[in-house]
Amino acid sequence: MTAVLLANAVLWPVAVPLVTAALCAALWRHVGAQRLVSRFGTLALLCVSLFLLWRVVAAGTQAIQFGSWAAPFGVTFAADRLGAAMAAITGLMAVSVMIFGLADIRRREEAAGFHVLFHGMLTGVNGAFLTGDIFNLYVWFEIMLITAMGLLAIRRTRAQLDGTLKYAVLNLFSTLLFLLAVALLYGATGTLNMADLGRVMPTLPPSATLTISALLFLAGFGIKAGYFPLFFWLPASYHTASITIAAIFAGLLTKVGVYACFRVFTLIFAADDGLRGILAVMAAGTMLFGVFGAAVQWDVRRILSFHIVSQIGYMLLGLALATPAGLAGGIFYIVHHIVVKANLFLIAGAIHRASGTFDLRRSGGLLKRSPLLAVLFLVPALSLGGIPPLSGFWAKFMVIDASVKAEAWWLVGVALFVGLLTLYSMTKIWMEAFWKAPVLPREAARPVPAPMLAAIALLSTVTVVIGLFAQPFVVFADQAAASLADPSAYIDAVLGPGTAAAPRTAP
C-alpha cells in the first residue's frame, strides 16, 4: 500500500481534487456536506502536492503510466522539479484561497456549484502541470477552461456574464489553436508522449508543418498566458469574478499557459534564434502594454489584472532568453508571482470589505482603519514592484541578470522601466486606498474578517520567506531550469533509463 502511495506520488495532486469534485457533485443537494468534503479535499491536496515535491526532490523526476501501458503508448504523468513545484504551489494557493473563502464565499455560490467547479479547476491545473502527454494536456486545459468559466459567472451579474463571454471567446479560440497544433504535431511525428516527442523531434528534418505547429502552440498558450497581443480577455474578465475566485485565477490560470510554453519550448521544440526573437518581442510587448494598462486604471482589480499581463512578460522573457539562467529566472518568477498576485487579489477583496469599494477614486483611510492590512499589503505590493529583499526582487534579479548575460540590452531596459511603472501603480493603490482620507463615509465598509487576514498573512509570509531565504528557491529554480534545458533526465524517467542517450533514428 505504501509502495502504491509512493510510486503514484504524481497521481495524487490530480486525483484528490477530481475525487473531491466528483463527490461534491454527487452530493449536489447537500451543500453542507459538499463544504466539508471540499475543505478536507483542499487540505489533502496541499498534503499530497507537498508530498510530490518531496518525492521529486528526494528521488528525482517521478513518472507513472496509466493502465500499466508503457510510454509512449499509454498516457504518462510525469513530474520534474518544475511540475512538482507548480503542483505544490497550487496546493498552497488552494488552501489560502479556501481560508479566505471562509469569509467570502456565499451560500448561494456554494449552491451554484462552487465546490465542484473549484476542485475541478484545481484538477485541470494540476493535470496540466503533471501530464506528460500532449493530447492529455489539451484535456486538462479544457477542464480548466470550463470550470473557470463556470466560476467566473457564478454570481451571474451582468458584468460577470459579459466578462465570461469575452473570456470564453478568446479562450475557446486558444484551445482550438492548441488542439490544431497537437494534431499537426501528431501528423508529423506519430506520437503524443511529450518525452517521446522530445526524443524524436531532433531527428526530424524541418518541415512547415512542424514550424506552424510550434507557432500555433505559442499562440494557443500565449492566449492562455496573456502574452501581447493576445491578452485582451484577461483584463476584460478577471475583475468581474468574485474575489476568492479572481485570486485563484490570477495566481494560477495564466501561469498554466506559461508553464505549458516552458515545457513545450524546451522539451519538444528547441527555441531557435527566430523563435527566440519572436518570444522576445512578445515579452517586451507584454511587459509594456500590461503595465501601461495598469497605470491608467483606478479599480484595484483592474490594476491587478493588467499587472498579471505585465508580469507574465518577465516570465516569457526568461523563456525568450532560452538560457538556463533565463529559464531559472522564469521559473522563479512564476512561483513568486503566483503567490504575490493571488495575495494582492485577496487584499483587493479585503480593501473592498474595509472600504466598501474597489474603486480607488472612492476609497481611502485604510491605514487608519486597518493598519495590519496596510502592512500586509506592502509585502506583496513591494514584492511585485521588485523591491528587495522580497521575492519579486530575486525574480527580477534572475531574469534581468540572465538578459544581461545574454546581452539582450533592450530587454534589460524594458524590464527595468516596467519595474518602475509597476512600483508606481502599487504606490497608487497605497496612496489612494490607505493614505488618502476616505472620500465618503461608506455604509458598506466593514472590518476585515479574521480568515481574510489570515489568508493574506499566510501568503505574505511566504513572500517574505522566499525573499529572505532565497537561496534554496534559487537553487531549486536553477535545477529545474537545468532539467528543462537538458531534458534527458525527464525522457529517461518516462521512457526508461538510457533512452535519451540512445542513438536517435528517424522513423
Add this chain to the structure above:
Amino acid sequence: MTLAYALAIAVLAACGVHMMLSRHAVRILFGVAVLSAAVNLVIFYAGRIASDVPPVILGGQDALASSAANPLPQALILTAIVIGFALVSFVAALALRLWRSVGTLDGRELGDAERLGTPFADRERRP
C-alpha cells in the same frame, strides 16, 4: 485527394474564424462549432486518411488488419468532439443567460464587464 481534404479543412477553418469575428454571441458560438469541426478533421487528416476499413478486430482474429484505418486519431477526435459539445453547450447556456439578463447578444451593447471601474468613463460619457 489528400489536398482536397486539406483545402476543405482550410475553408472550414476560415469560415469558422470569420464567424468568430462577429459581434453576435450566437454567431461566435457557431464559429466555434465550425472551427472545432475543422480541427477535428485536422486530427483525422493527421492520422492519414488511407482506408475505409473500421478499426474493429474481426472475430477469430487477434490483431487488427493492417488495412484498417488508424484508430488513434479516431479516439482523439471522439474526445475532442465530446469536449467541443460540452463547451458549445455551456456557451449556449451563457448566451441564454446573457439574453435573459441583458436583453442583447450584440457585442456593441454588451459592455458591462469593461464598464466596471473603467478609468475612461468621464470621457465616454461625452458624445
Add this chain to the structure above:
Amino acid sequence: MMETLSALLDWLSAGLVTLLMVPLALTLWRMVRGPGYADRFIAVDMLTGIAVAIAALTAGATGRREFLDVAFGIALISFVATCAFAALLERKGGRR
C-alpha cells in the same frame, strides 16, 4: 465468371454511394436556400434518410456490419433533432 460478376456488383454498389451524392446536393440546396425555415428543417429530416442509406451502402461496399450500426443509430436519434426543430417552429410561431 462469378468473380467478374461479383466484382461488377461490388463496383456498382460502390457507385451507388456516389450516386447518392446527387440527392445529398439537392437536399443541401434546400437547406441552404430555404426559403422558409420549415423547408430547411424538412430538408434536414430528409438528410436522415440519405445518411442511413450512405451508411448502409458503405456497409455493403466494405462488407462490414459496423456501418449498419451507424445507420441504426442515425435512424434512432435524428428524430430528436426533428422534434426540436418542430418545437422551435411551433413555439416561435406561437409567440414570435
Add this chain to the structure above:
Amino acid sequence: MILLSLLALASKLVGVVFLFAAALGLLRFSDPLQRMHAATKAGTLGAGFVVLGVVLQLQRLDATLIGLAVVLFLLLTIPVAGHLLGRAAYVSGADMGGLRGPDALEGVLDRQPAALEALDADAGLGREL
C-alpha cells in the same frame, strides 16, 4: 447466390432511386408541406430499400437483425417527425403556396399571418451578417 446478390443490388438501386425522387420532390414541390410528403415517404422508403439490399447482400444474421431494426425505427420515427414538422410549419405561418383546396385547419390552429423568415424581407436588410 448470385441471384440474391442481384436482388440486393436491385433493392439498393430502387432505394437510391426513391431517395433521388424524394430529393427531387424536396427541390421541386412548391410549399413546405408538399416537400415534406416527398421527404418523409420517399425518403423513408428509399432508405429502407437500401438497408434491405445491404442486408440481402451481407447475408449474416447480425446484419439482418440490425438492418430490420433500422427499417423498423425509420418506420416508427419518420411519420411522427413528418407530423410534427407539418404541424409546426403550418403554425409558424410557412408559405402554403400549393394549398389550392380548402384549409380545414383554419380557425382550429393559430397560424401566424407571415412566415418567420419573412421578417428578413420586412426589415429590408441584406442577407449577410
Add this chain to the structure above:
Amino acid sequence: MRPSPLARALDCLVLAAVFQRELVTSSVAVARAAFARQPRTASAIIAMPIALRTDFGIAVLANLVTLTPGTCSIHVSDDRRTLFIHALDAEDPDAIVAGIRTAFEDRIRRIEG
C-alpha cells in the same frame, strides 16, 4: 365486445401488410410527382372525423396516414374527434377519407377492441 387476442394479432399483421402496400404505392406516387414535368400543386387540408378510443390508436392512425399516398396527418383536434390531413393532391377529399377509413381506421378500431 373485445375480439380475441388471436384475431387482434391477425388484424395487426393485416394492418402491417396493408400499410406496406400503401407505403410503396404512396412513395411511387410521390416519386412520380417529383419526376413529373409539372409537379402538382393542388393540395388541401382535410378534416377527417375519427372514432378511436385510445391516444395510441389515434397516433398510429396518424402515422399510417402520413406514410400513405399523398396524405400527411397534421393535427388531431383537442377532443380527439378530428384528424386533420394534408393531402398532396386533393381533387377528391372524400375518397381520401374513405380510403383511410377502410384501410386503417376500421382495423385499428378492431384492434383497440
Add this chain to the structure above:
Amino acid sequence: MLFAAVFAGFPAALLARFLAARVPHPGWVCALVPAALFAAFAAMGAGLGEAALVERLEWVPALGVGLGFRLDGFSLLFCLLITGIGALVCVYSGAYFAEKPRDKGASFLALVLLFMAAMLGTVLSDNLVGLYVFWELTSLVSFLLIGFDSHQVAARKAALQSLVVTAGGGLCLFGAILLIGSAMGTFSLSEIAARGGELTASPLAPAILVLLCLGAFTKSAQVPFHFWLPNAMQAPTPASAYLHSATMVKLGVYLLARFDQAFAGMPAFGTTLVVFGTATLLVGGLRALMQSGFKGILAQSTVGSLGLLVLLIGLGGEAAALATVGFILAHALYKAALFFCAGNAIHATGRTQVTQMSGLGPRLPLTAAAAALAAVSMAGLAPMIGFVAKELVFEAQLADAAGALAIALVVVGNAAFGMIALLSAVDPFWKRRDAPSEIKHRETPGLVLGPLVLAGLGLLFGLMPGLVAQTLIVPAASALHGAPIEASIYLWHGFTPMLALSAGVVALGVVLYLAWPRVHWRLGEWPPLVALLGDRGYYAVFDGILSLAERSTRMLQNGDQRRYTATVVAATVALVLAGLLLAAPGFAIDLDASALHPAPLAVLAFIVAGALAAARTRSLLAAMVSVGIVGFGSALVFLVNGAPDLALTQFSVEVLVVVILTALLLRLPLNPVPTRTRGERRFDAVLAAGFGLVVFVALAAMTAVPFDPRLSAFFAAASYPEAFGRNVVNVILVDFRAIDTLGEISVVCFAALGAWSLLRRRTGSGGAK
C-alpha cells in the same frame, strides 16, 4: 559585530512601534538604540586605523550575492553621522510629536529607526546587491516619511515624486550592478575598487558609468533630478533633518565616492561629476534665492551642497578626498542643526515662510543661538568646522588646477550658502517686522538638544580640528582615496589663496542677502526660470508616459470583442508567417497519385458549402442549419473513411447540439441586425482567409512528412490479446488512454453543471431587468 549593528535597527523599529506608544518620553527611549550604536561604532573606529573591518555572510550564493559588511574610514564617518544624528533625531522627534496622537509618534520613531538600519546597511555593504537592498529600503522609508502626513495631497504627491525618481534611479543602479557583475564576475565593492582597470577596460564601462551616475544623481538630487528634494520637505521636520539633509541624500555621493577609485582610469567619470556637480551647486543656489519657505531654502542649499560634493568627487587627488570628507562632516553638522532650528521655528509659530516669522530670538533663545552657530559654520566663517571645510574645498580646486571659471562658479555657490546662512539665522529670529510672531509651542529640552549639540560640535571641531582630523577625516579620506594620506588639518592656515577666495565668498554672500528680499519673489515668479529649474520636466515625462499608457490601453483594450478576436487572429497569422520566414523550413508537398474518389469529394464539397453558407447568412436559424451541415458532413467524412464510431458520435452530438441550440434560438430574434459593417466583414474575410491559408499550408506540407505508425501498430496488436476488446477505438478510450476519457467526462460534468447553475431560476429579487 557589524551584522548586529546593522540588523539591530529592524527589531528595534518593530519594538519602537509598540513601545513608543506606551512609555513616557519615547524619543529619549528610542534614542538609546542609535546612541548605543554610535558608541559601538566609535569604539570600532578607534581600533580601525588604516585597516578595514570585514564580515561576510552567504545569502544567495547561487546568484553570487552575499551580505558582506565592511567598515573602513569612509563608512565609519557615515556610520557615526547616521547613528549620532539619528540619536538626536529620535530625541527631537519625541518632543516634536509630544502633542500629537501617540500612535503617530510611535510610527514615526519606528520609521526613523528602520531608516537608520537601512542607511547603516547601505554604507556598510561591501556587496553591491546587498547595498542595493538597503538603498531601496532607504528610498522606501523616505517615501513613507515624506507622505507621513498622508491626508495632505501635497505630501502624497511629493512622496510619489521622490519614490518615482529615487526608485527609478535605483533601477538604473540595479542595472549598473548587474552589468558590473557581468563584466567583473563579482559584486564586491572592495574587489571592484581594487580591479578598477578591468572595469574601465570592459566594453560595458560607459553603460555602467551612465547607469551608476543616474542612480547616484537621483538619490543625491543632482541636476536634472534636483527637484524632488525640496518637494520632499513635506515630510515632518525631523525626517527632513535626518534623511533629506544629513544622511540619505548623501548616499549618491557615497556611491560615487566608492566608485571613484574604480573609475580612476576613466576621465569621463570625473568630468561628468564636475559638470553635473557644478550645475547642481548653481541651481541649488539660484533656487534658494527664489524661495521663501524656511525648510525650502534649506533644502535648496542642501541641493547645492550635494552638487559641491559631487564636484569634489569628480576632482582628483588627496586634497579633493580630504575636502569631500571634511565637507560631508561639516555639512551634516550645520545642516541638521539648521533644520532642527527651522523645525522649532515652524513648530512654534505654525508658519512655514521665513517672511512670516519675526522676532523669535528672545522667545526661542537656545534655538536662535544654535541657528547662529550653525549659520556661521554654513557661511564658512571661522572658527567653525564649516570654515575648515571650505578652505579644504578651495584647496582641492586649486590643487586640481581647475579653471578660473570653475573656481568662480564654486565661489558663487558658496556665496549663496552664505546668503542662506544669514537668512536662516537672522530673519526669523532677529528681524523685526510689523509684529512679532505668535508662539504656540515653547522650547523643550528635546527640541533644543539636537541643534545645540550639533552646532556646538561644529564649533568644537572648528576650534580643535585635531579632535577629528586623525581619527575621522584622514582615515575616511584615505579610504576614499585608496591610499594613506598624510595631512594635518588646522583652523588657521595663514594667508593663502584660499583665504582670499573665502573673503570673496563672504562679501558676495552679504550682497546676496541684502538683495534677497527684493529678488526672491521676482525670481520665484519668473516663468522661464521656474519652468527651467522646477519639476516641469518631471511632470512632462511622467504625464507623457501616462498619456501614452492611456492611449495604448484605449486602443488595445477598447472593450470591443470583435477587435480583440481580430487582433488575436491577426497576431496568430502574423506569428506563423514570421516564424515561417525566420525558420525557413522549406515547403514540400507530396501530390499523391491516388485517384479522386467522387463520394468523399462530394461530401467535402457538402461541408464547404455548409460552412460558407453559415458564414454568409444573416439568419441565425439558417446559420444553425448550415453549421449542422458541417457537423453532419464531418460525420459522413468519418463514415466513408472507416470510422463508424466517430460517425455515430458526431451524428449524435450534432443532434443534441441542435436540440440545445434550437432552445436557445427559441428565445432570440432570429434575424438580428448585422453587427459588422460591410468593411469590417471584408476585413474579417481577409483575416479568416489568412488563417485558412495557414491551416492549408500546414496540412499540405504534412503530405511530404512520412507517418510514424508506431502507436497505432501497438494498439492494433495489443487491443484484443491484452485489453480484451475488439473495437480498438473504444479500447483506446477506456483503457489505453482512459485518463483522457476521464478528463473528457469531467469536462461534460463541469459544463453541464455550469450551465445548470447559470440557468437556475433567480432566487430572491434584484439583478437585471
Add this chain to the structure above:
Amino acid sequence: MNSIVLSAFSRLFFLLMIAVSLYVLYRGHNEPGGGFVGGLIGASGLAVLALAEGVDAARRALRLHPVAVMGLGLVLALLSGVPGLVTHGSFLTHWWLHLGSLHLGTALLFDIGVYMVVIGGVLALVLRFYEEDAGS
C-alpha cells in the same frame, strides 16, 4: 409540444432508446458504441420525453438529480481505476474476468461511469434549456 401523436409514442421511443443505449453501452468494447454514444442515445430518449411531455416528466424518469448522476458517474469511473491501482500499482489498469470468449472487466464499469455522466449532463442541459422562462 402538445401533440397527441408525439405524446402517444414518446414513452415507446423513450423505452426503445434507453434499451438501445444500454445495448450500445454494453457491446461498445467490441463493436461501435460505448459509454459515450450509449449515453447520448439514452439522453436523447430523455430529451424526447422532455419535448413531448415537458421537462418534469424527463426529470421524473431519471429519478435522481441530474447533477448527482453526473457526480456518481464520475465517482464510478474513478473507482473503476482503483482495483488496478491496488493490485498493479497503476491507476486505470483494468481487472478482467474471462468466461470463455466473454471478457468482463472494470473497463465496463468505466464505460458505465461515462454513460452516467453523459446521461446526467445532457439531461441537465436539456432540462434547463427547455424550462419555461421564468417571468419573461
